Amino acid sequence: MSDSQSDASYFKEVVAEIEAEAQRRSSSGDYPRALLxxxxxxxxxxxxxxxxxxxxxxxxxxxxxxxxxxxxVPVSSRTPVGRCVKWVVRRLxxxxxxxxxxxxxxxxxxxxxxxxxxxxxxxxVHRRLAALExxxxxDAAARSELAAGISTFSSPEEFGEILSEHFSKVSGRVLIGDxxxxxxxxxxxxxxxxxxxxxxxxxxxxxxxxxxxxxxxxHLGDLxxxxxxxxxxxxxxxxxxxxxxxxxxxxxLLKSKPGAxxxxxxxxxxxxxxxxxxxxADLLHGRPxxxxxxxxxxxxxxxxxxTVIEASDSSYCLVTANLP
Amino acid sequence: MTGVHQLVPTISPRxxxxxxxxxxxGVIRDLGxxxxxxxxxxxPDLMSETHYVDRLPEDADAxxxxxxxxxxxxxxxxxxxxxxxxxxxxxxxxSLVGKWDGLLxxxxxxxxxxxxxxxxxxxxxxxxxxxxxxxxxxxxYTSTETIPVLFDLTQAxxxxxxxxxxxxxxxGTQILFVGRVAPNKAHHDLIAAVRALRExxxxxxxxxxxxxxxxxxxxxxVETIVTHAGMRDHVTFHGSVSQEGLVAHYLNxxxxxxxxxxxxFCVPVIEAMHHGLPVVAFDCTAVGETxxxxxLLLTDKSPSIVAxxxxxxxxxxxxxxxxxxxxxxxSNLFDRKVTQERFRQYFSTLLESL
Numbered sequence: 001m002s003d004s005q006s007d008a009s010y011f012k013e014v015v016a017e018i019e020a021e022a023q024r025r026s027s028s029g030d031y032p033r034a035l036l037x038x039x040x041x042x043x044x045x046x047x048x049x050x051x052x053x054x055x056x057x058x059x060x061x062x063x064x065x066x067x068x069x070x071x072x073v074p075v076s077s078r079t080p081v082g083r084c085v086k087w088v089v090r091r092l093x094x095x096x097x098x099x100x101x102x103x104x105x106x107x108x109x110x111x112x113x114x115x116x117x118x119x120x121x122x123x124x125v126h127r128r129l130a131a132l133e134x135x136x137x138x139d140a141a142a143r144s145e146l147a148a149g150i151s152t153f154s155s156p157e158e159f160g161e162i163l164s165e166h167f168s169k170v171s172g173r174v175l176i177g178d179x180x181x182x183x184x185x186x187x188x189x190x191x192x193x194x195x196x197x198x199x200x201x202x203x204x205x206x207x208x209x210x211x212x213x214x215x216x217x218x219h220l221g222d223l224x225x226x227x228x229x230x231x232x233x234x235x236x237x238x239x240x241x242x243x244x245x246x247x248x249x250x251x252x253l254l255k256s257k258p259g260a261x262x263x264x265x266x267x268x269x270x271x272x273x274x275x276x277x278x279x280x281a282d283l284l285h286g287r288p289x290x291x292x293x294x295x296x297x298x299x300x301x302x303x304x305x306x307t308v309i310e311a312s313d314s315s316y317c318l319v320t321a322n323l324p
Numbered sequence: 325m326t327g328v329h330q331l332v333p334t335i336s337p338r339x340x341x342x343x344x345x346x347x348x349x350g351v352i353r354d355l356g357x358x359x360x361x362x363x364x365x366x367x368p369d370l371m372s373e374t375h376y377v378d379r380l381p382e383d384a385d386a387x388x389x390x391x392x393x394x395x396x397x398x399x400x401x402x403x404x405x406x407x408x409x410x411x412x413x414x415x416x417x418x419s420l421v422g423k424w425d426g427l428l429x430x431x432x433x434x435x436x437x438x439x440x441x442x443x444x445x446x447x448x449x450x451x452x453x454x455x456x457x458x459x460x461x462x463x464x465y466t467s468t469e470t471i472p473v474l475f476d477l478t479q480a481x482x483x484x485x486x487x488x489x490x491x492x493x494x495x496g497t498q499i500l501f502v503g504r505v506a507p508n509k510a511h512h513d514l515i516a517a518v519r520a521l522r523e524x525x526x527x528x529x530x531x532x533x534x535x536x537x538x539x540x541x542x543x544x545x546v547e548t549i550v551t552h553a554g555m556r557d558h559v560t561f562h563g564s565v566s567q568e569g570l571v572a573h574y575l576n577x578x579x580x581x582x583x584x585x586x587x588x589f590c591v592p593v594i595e596a597m598h599h600g601l602p603v604v605a606f607d608c609t610a611v612g613e614t615x616x617x618x619x620l621l622l623t624d625k626s627p628s629i630v631a632x633x634x635x636x637x638x639x640x641x642x643x644x645x646x647x648x649x650x651x652x653x654x655s656n657l658f659d660r661k662v663t664q665e666r667f668r669q670y671f672s673t674l675l676e677s678l
Contacts, residue, residue: 007650008617014636014643015620022632031524031628039520039627042553043512046545047423059426 067108160187172229241286291317333395336367347474394434414588425539455610483568496528500577502592506538517630574599597651618654
């Protein structure tokens with residue numbers, strides 16, 4: 001074995017020993033945990049905002065500083081004669097250089113002005129976005145963790161019969177989404193309703209054929225206007241933000257034909273809070289709207305026969321109506 | 325006479341790419357070709373021996389572009405009718421500089437864009453390291469070759485006053501890092517490691533940084549960390565130093581430690597090895613292949629692990645001696661004469677037909 005090879009394997013052994021020793025001392029508490037944590041966190045505390053906001057500001061400042069072009073050419077030289085010659089040339093050509101550099105400086109200033117405007121707009125967008133995030137969102141990880149609690153919600157079976165009756169005279173396509181359990185879909189299909197579901201998870205797709213695994217908003221975005229004969233809005237009223245609930249409602253109205261039969265299934269806000277517990281109820285970015293609110297929204301659209309039906313255990317409400 | 329010229333966005337004498345470009349001109353001239361350097365921004369000390377980019381002759385037979393940052397100069401190279409050779413020194417990813425320096429971020433992004441665009445127009449490419457080569461290969465460059473950067477390892481005498489001053493202030497382990505104060509060099513990680521060394525191993529260690537300032541925002545943050553960590557008396561920023569001053573630092577230190585997150589080669593590692601300084605480095609990008617079997621390569625740079633490595637090197641004389649010997653052997657592989665010969669062979673084959 002050459003020196004180089006034996007050194008390489010020796011150094012590898014040493015590194016393994018070092019890493020094992022450091023690991024052992026860290027896990028045994030030999031190294032103070034607070035110190036290790038502070039060493040890891042020290043840099044992260046001071047890293048500038050990832051938004052690049054400061055970078056843009058500094059960049060524009062640097063461009064502004066560079067925008068001024070100095071017509072006074074340096075005259076330093078290794079020899080006094082050289083310095084003298086350069087000085088004379090500078091004096092003789094100053095009128096020319098000044099004329100050129102003034103135009104370049106003017107151009108530089110004109111370029112930096114729109115950059116400043118752009119920077120101000122970006123900052124304004126950043127502020128508004130942050131305000132929106134504060135209003136509607138909590139940390140994404142926390143959201144998914146908290147929202148997992150809602151996936152266990154399922155609407156009462158008794159709604160199947162009521163909805164079968166509600167859609168009995170509808171011959172065209174009826175959409176149900178966002179779908180989270182297939183029982184209601186099966187009941188309506190067995191009752192002869194031409195219904196299909198849109199589910200954001202693929203778990204349901206395997207169970208029944210007429211379920212599309214797609215985000216409801218994406219699906220509605222692709223649908224032609226006035227192509228649905230009816231809809232059942234579910235899932236989103238239980239877990240979406242107010243914004244998402246209203247957006248889904250507006251899109252469904254837009255995609256529905258005049259006279260369409262519509263329904264909204266929504267968990268009772270008190271049931272929702274009780275099932276999720278205080279932490280999730282406080283931190284989730286939205287909460288179910290009351291059945292009265294859905295009635296109000298439908299009435300505002302001039303829907304007729306707006307009816308609110310409460311489940312026998314009061315956990316859910318069903319709001320049905322017919323569009324004008 | 326056949327003209328084989330070099331284009332470089334910026335040239336200055338105390339810069340790795342600048343020194344390499346000047347040395348490469350010598351190699352090409354020795355092969356009997358006419359060779360000049362053309363640049364957009366020239367250091368005053370190099371005005372007389374370099375030319376402004378506009379002077380690049382249209383009838384040049386081959387043009388070598390020193391690629392290390394985005395620049396309009398690159399377009400001139402790409403449009404030139406001559407044989408086009410790129411000498412790639414790597415470009416720091418925007419993710420490592422974007423938060424600190426907007427202008428630099430724009431330049432590196434432009435550099436990466438140009439690098440991708442020129443895969444089709446570049447005839448041959450020389451890369452400092454296999455890591456750099458793999459980046460170009462991935463972009464579709466067809467003829468790539470790894471030859472290290474040219475740099476001088478000849479023993480300059482140390483600055484005696486600087487060395488005396490450093491020796492007089494010595495207490496615990498003296499740790500050295502040489503490189504621009506920039507986020508990809510991870511000075512902050514070194515500070516954390518030396519703080520861990522001081523507190524976990526009871527070592528009155530001192531950290532020396534030698535190198536010019538990079539993004540001002542980063543330097544400010546590093547100084548804030550030094551203050552908050554109570555390390556003001558144990559960390560010194562020496563800035564840019566003369567060659568003699570640099571040798572004094574290599575001779576004074578006990579360990580050279582590099583925890584960079586991104587390097588295209590890392591000349592200071594080889595310089596440290598050449599001066600018999602044990603090297604401890606974090607194995608990432610091209611650092612691993614530069615250190616090779618001449619130093620300790622860590623796969624984890626947690627402060628406790630780096631501190632343990634530094635402590636082990638400082639307290640184990642057998643390991644220290646083996647690191648010194650292995651480092652010297654390793655540095656010999658990058659001796660200027662060896663690299664010059666590789667460049668000479670490469671160009672004599674490549675330019676044979678010109």
